[in-house]
Amino acid sequence: MKINKKSVLQLGVCIIFFGGLGILINNLTINLIRTGLGFNFTWLFKPASFALAEHPLPYTSSDSYAWAIFIGWLNSLKVIVSSLILATFLGTLIGLARTGKNFLLGIISAGYITVVRQTPLLLQLMFWYFVGFLSLNDNMFIQIKNIFNISNEGIEFSGLTFSSEFLALFLGLSVFTSAYIAEVIRGGILSVSGGQWEAFRSLGLSEREGITRIIIPQALPAIIPGLTSQYLNLAKNSTLAIAVGYSDIYAINDTIINQTGRAIECFIILLISFLLLNLVITNTMEIMNKLTLKSKKYG
Amino acid sequence: MEPIVVAKNLTKSYTKGLRALDNVSLTVDQGKVLVVMGPSGSGKSTLIRTFNGLETFDKGELNILGIKVDSTHDERKVQRIRRKVGMVFQQFNLFPHLSILENITLAPIHVQKRRQTEAEEYGMYLLSQMGIDSHAKKYPNQLSGGEQQRVAIARALALRPELLLFDEPTSALDPERINEVLDAIRRLAEQGMTMVVVTHEIGFAKDVSDQVLFMDSGKVIETSPPNIFFSNARHERSRKFLNQLDNQ
Incomplete structure (x- = not known):
C-alpha cells in the first residue's frame, strides 16, 4: 500500500496541535485548582473599588467590575474611532503630497514617513505624553479667549475637555498609522496608469478635481485592502494606552487581574472584545470594497 | 488672421545633452491640418504635447490661440489653453x-x-x-x-x-479598425477643424493634410505640402524614411 505523504504530514500537524492544546488545558486546570478560584464570571458584579480618571458615563469606585469594563470598552472605542479618522485624513494628505509634483512637499512627506515608520510606537507615545503635554506646567499654558486652552491637564475647547493621556494616545496612534496609510494611498495612486493623468489634464480639469474624480476612484480597489490591515493594527495598538495611563479596556482588565487574579476570564473578555471590534472593521471595509468594485463595472 | 499655433525655436533637452526638441519652429493656420511624421524617438509626440502643456520646454516660445507660453510654463495660461484644445491619445485613455x-x-x-x-x-x-x-x-x-x-x-x-491634437490615434488599433477612426478624423478636417496629427498612415496623411512636417532627432527636417513630400521630398532623410515605410 502506498502511503500518502500529504496525509502523514496532516496527521503530524494534528498531533502537535491537539497535544499542545492538551498541555495548555492541563496547566490551566492545575493552576485554577492551586489558586482555588475556579472558572466563573460572578465576580463581575462585585464592586470594582478602583477609581477611573476618565469615564464618558458616570462611574464611581462602588460600581461593578462589569461597569468598569464597559467604561474601558467605551474609552477604547473613543480613541480608536477618533484616531482612525485623523490617521486616514493625515495619511491621505501625506500620501498625496508624496505622489504630487511639488518637490518640497514631496521631501517633507518622505521625511515624515521615514521618521514615523522607523521609530517604535511606544517611543512616540512617550514623546507625545511627556514632551507634548506634561512639559507644559500650570503657568505655561496656551489660552485663546477662554475658548481654547492647552495645559498639562490636556486641552479644553469650549466646554469639551480632552485629557493629556487621551490626547497623547490619540495623536500618537494617528501620526504612527498615518505614515503607513500614506504609503498605502501612494501605492494605490501609482497603480493608476499615467495616461489617466494626461487625459484629465488635457481636458482642463484641475489637479484637485482630477485626483478626486478620476484617480482616487480607480485607486480605491488597490487602497482598501491595505487600509483595512492598517485599521486593524491601529485598533490593536490602542492597547499601548497602558503606557500613558489612559483607561482603555486593556488597562482596566490589567488592573482587575492584579486585584482579583481572574486572568483567564479577563483574557477571554479581551479576546472577545478585540475579535468583535476587528470583525466589525473588517466587514465594514469588505462592504466598502464591494461597493467600489461594483461601481467600477469594468475589470 | 492670427495663426492658431505658432512655435518659435522650441528646445527641450534631457540630461546627458540628448535633445527631444531642437529649435523647432512651425505655424498652423486656422482650418488647416498639419501632419507630423518621423521615426520613433524623433520628438513628434513631445512636440504636440507641448501644445497643451503636457510637456514643458527649456527654450523658445509658443503661441496657442493667442495665449503665449514660454519655458516658465505658467499654470494659469496652460489651463486656459487646455480649455480650448482637445487631445486624442494613442492608448485612448478613456x-x-x-x-x-x-x-x-x-x-x-x-x-x-x-x-x-x-x-x-x-x-x-x-x-x-x-x-x-x-x-x-x-x-x-x-x-x-x-x-x-x-x-x-x-x-x-x-x-x-478650436484646435485638436492627435498623438498616433491609430497605432494601438487592429488593422481592420483603423479606417473607422481615420474616417472620423477626415470628416472633422472637411468641417474645417484645425488639427495637428502625429501619424504613420501615409494614405491618410496624403488626403487630409495641408502641410507635412518631418522630424528626426528632435529637429524639423522639412515642412512641405503633401503632394511634394510624398512624391518628391526635398530632403534625403525624408525620402529614406518614406522608403522604409513603403517597404513595411
Whole structure:
C-alpha cells in the first residue's frame, strides 16, 4: 500500500496541535485548582473599588467590575474611532503630497514617513505624553479667549475637555498609522496608469478635481485592502494606552487581574472584545470594497 | 488672421545633452491640418504635447490661440489653453470607471460648468456624429478599440475646441479598425477643424493634410505640402524614411 505523504504530514500537524492544546488545558486546570478560584464570571458584579480618571458615563469606585469594563470598552472605542479618522485624513494628505509634483512637499512627506515608520510606537507615545503635554506646567499654558486652552491637564475647547493621556494616545496612534496609510494611498495612486493623468489634464480639469474624480476612484480597489490591515493594527495598538495611563479596556482588565487574579476570564473578555471590534472593521471595509468594485463595472 | 499655433525655436533637452526638441519652429493656420511624421524617438509626440502643456520646454516660445507660453510654463495660461484644445491619445485613455456618456460630459460639466442636461444633449449629438450613440450607457471596456478611440474623439470635441491634437490615434488599433477612426478624423478636417496629427498612415496623411512636417532627432527636417513630400521630398532623410515605410 502506498502511503500518502500529504496525509502523514496532516496527521503530524494534528498531533502537535491537539497535544499542545492538551498541555495548555492541563496547566490551566492545575493552576485554577492551586489558586482555588475556579472558572466563573460572578465576580463581575462585585464592586470594582478602583477609581477611573476618565469615564464618558458616570462611574464611581462602588460600581461593578462589569461597569468598569464597559467604561474601558467605551474609552477604547473613543480613541480608536477618533484616531482612525485623523490617521486616514493625515495619511491621505501625506500620501498625496508624496505622489504630487511639488518637490518640497514631496521631501517633507518622505521625511515624515521615514521618521514615523522607523521609530517604535511606544517611543512616540512617550514623546507625545511627556514632551507634548506634561512639559507644559500650570503657568505655561496656551489660552485663546477662554475658548481654547492647552495645559498639562490636556486641552479644553469650549466646554469639551480632552485629557493629556487621551490626547497623547490619540495623536500618537494617528501620526504612527498615518505614515503607513500614506504609503498605502501612494501605492494605490501609482497603480493608476499615467495616461489617466494626461487625459484629465488635457481636458482642463484641475489637479484637485482630477485626483478626486478620476484617480482616487480607480485607486480605491488597490487602497482598501491595505487600509483595512492598517485599521486593524491601529485598533490593536490602542492597547499601548497602558503606557500613558489612559483607561482603555486593556488597562482596566490589567488592573482587575492584579486585584482579583481572574486572568483567564479577563483574557477571554479581551479576546472577545478585540475579535468583535476587528470583525466589525473588517466587514465594514469588505462592504466598502464591494461597493467600489461594483461601481467600477469594468475589470 | 492670427495663426492658431505658432512655435518659435522650441528646445527641450534631457540630461546627458540628448535633445527631444531642437529649435523647432512651425505655424498652423486656422482650418488647416498639419501632419507630423518621423521615426520613433524623433520628438513628434513631445512636440504636440507641448501644445497643451503636457510637456514643458527649456527654450523658445509658443503661441496657442493667442495665449503665449514660454519655458516658465505658467499654470494659469496652460489651463486656459487646455480649455480650448482637445487631445486624442494613442492608448485612448478613456476613464474606465465612467460610462461613455459620462466620459464625454465630465469636462463640460466640471470645467465649463454647463448644465448636465445641456452637456448630455451635446454629448449624444457628438456620439451620433461618431456613429456610436447606441453605446452611450456602456463602459469603455465593453467597446472595441476603434469604438473607444471614436469616444475619445467625441470627448475631445465636447469642450468645443478650436484646435485638436492627435498623438498616433491609430497605432494601438487592429488593422481592420483603423479606417473607422481615420474616417472620423477626415470628416472633422472637411468641417474645417484645425488639427495637428502625429501619424504613420501615409494614405491618410496624403488626403487630409495641408502641410507635412518631418522630424528626426528632435529637429524639423522639412515642412512641405503633401503632394511634394510624398512624391518628391526635398530632403534625403525624408525620402529614406518614406522608403522604409513603403517597404513595411
